[in-house]
Amino acid sequence: xxxxxxxxxxxxxxxxxxxxxxxxxxxxxxxxxxxxxxxxxxxxxxxxxxxxxxxxxxxxxxxxxxxxxxxxxxxxxxxxxxxxxxxxxxxxxxxxxxxxxxxxxxxxxxxxxxxxxxxxxxxxxxxxxxxxxxx
Amino acid sequence: xxxxxxxxxxxxxxxxxxxxxxxxxxxxxxxxxxxxxxxxxxxxxxxxxxxxxxxxxxxxxxxxxxxxxxxxxxxxxxxxxxxxxxxxxxxxxxxxxxxxxxxxxxxxxxxxxxxxxxxxxxxxxxxxxxxxxxxxxxxxxxxxxxxxxxxxxxxxxxxxxxx
Numbered sequence: 001x002x003x004x005x006x007x008x009x010x011x012x013x014x015x016x017x018x019x020x021x022x023x024x025x026x027x028x029x030x031x032x033x034x035x036x037x038x039x040x041x042x043x044x045x046x047x048x049x050x051x052x053x054x055x056x057x058x059x060x061x062x063x064x065x066x067x068x069x070x071x072x073x074x075x076x077x078x079x080x081x082x083x084x085x086x087x088x089x090x091x092x093x094x095x096x097x098x099x100x101x102x103x104x105x106x107x108x109x110x111x112x113x114x115x116x117x118x119x120x121x122x123x124x125x126x127x128x129x130x131x132x133x134x135x
Numbered sequence: 136x137x138x139x140x141x142x143x144x145x146x147x148x149x150x151x152x153x154x155x156x157x158x159x160x161x162x163x164x165x166x167x168x169x170x171x172x173x174x175x176x177x178x179x180x181x182x183x184x185x186x187x188x189x190x191x192x193x194x195x196x197x198x199x200x201x202x203x204x205x206x207x208x209x210x211x212x213x214x215x216x217x218x219x220x221x222x223x224x225x226x227x228x229x230x231x232x233x234x235x236x237x238x239x240x241x242x243x244x245x246x247x248x249x250x251x252x253x254x255x256x257x258x259x260x261x262x263x264x265x266x267x268x269x270x271x272x273x274x275x276x277x278x279x280x281x282x283x284x285x286x287x288x289x290x291x292x293x294x295x296x297x298x
Contacts, residue, residue: 074148078152079155106156121156125148125149
């Protein structure tokens with residue numbers, strides 16, 4: 001594949017906190033972590049998915065003025081950002097593993113629509129669905 | 136008035152979201168303000184006001200809305216009696232359930248059961264995730280607007296086809 005989505009990003013309240021969460025608890029690894037003054041370009045990647053990077057960005061200068069950054073921070077903390085989906089081979093096993101890591105689940109695994117799904121949030125408030133791959 | 140107040144602290148909002156998530160996960164349970172305030176780690180006095188400012192509705196109203204949404208799904212997807220559905224979704228009396236249900240949806244539980252079942256039959260081929268979205272009250276407006284716009288929609292489709 002030579003065309004398609006390469007990077008999509010999330011807003012997080014703190015990049016160090018988000019980096020620790022996505023790498024240590026969800027199993028992502030760092031793809032790029034570079035700084036220019038206060039600006040930090042940080043992307044992580046799922047090991048099985050080398051063509052896609054998930055950006056972990058903080059609202060603020062130089063991209064946003066203070067009021068805009070504050071609005072974005074509030075939207076993230078209220079869980080108002082778009083839904084995210086992580087697919088796994090075994091939803092219940094992933095749920096057990098992530099619970100043990102201290103991940104904040106909002107919904108326990110449920111069997112429905114021919115698969116199993118659960119829900120969790122990252123520390124900032126971004127909501128993820130954890131969905132088992134359909135066999 | 137609320138526009139004049141400063142934006143709420145994101146750390147507080149994140150904790151309020153936790154209370155909202157807990158209601159979503161167990162809307163059939165009782166959620167007195169003291170329980171919600173404890174989840175959010177704020178004082179009872181502050182909780183209801185902060186929640187309403189953050190999410191636009193008071194916590195109790197939010198909970199009722201979620202219960203009605205769940206009851207509507209059970210009315211549509213199961214053959215359980217209306218009394219059983221009322222008890223399962225967190226009401227202690229059928230009377231309160233019926234009254235709040237009519238308040239929020241404008242229809243009685245029995246009437247909505249008949250209507251959504253006809254609708255499900257009509258759109259049986261639509262995937263389940265789309266079908267559940269179709270039950271949200273907002274879509275009724277969207278559908279009628281789409282009908283009004285139907286003619287221009289067809290023209291667009293025809294133009295697209297000629298390209």
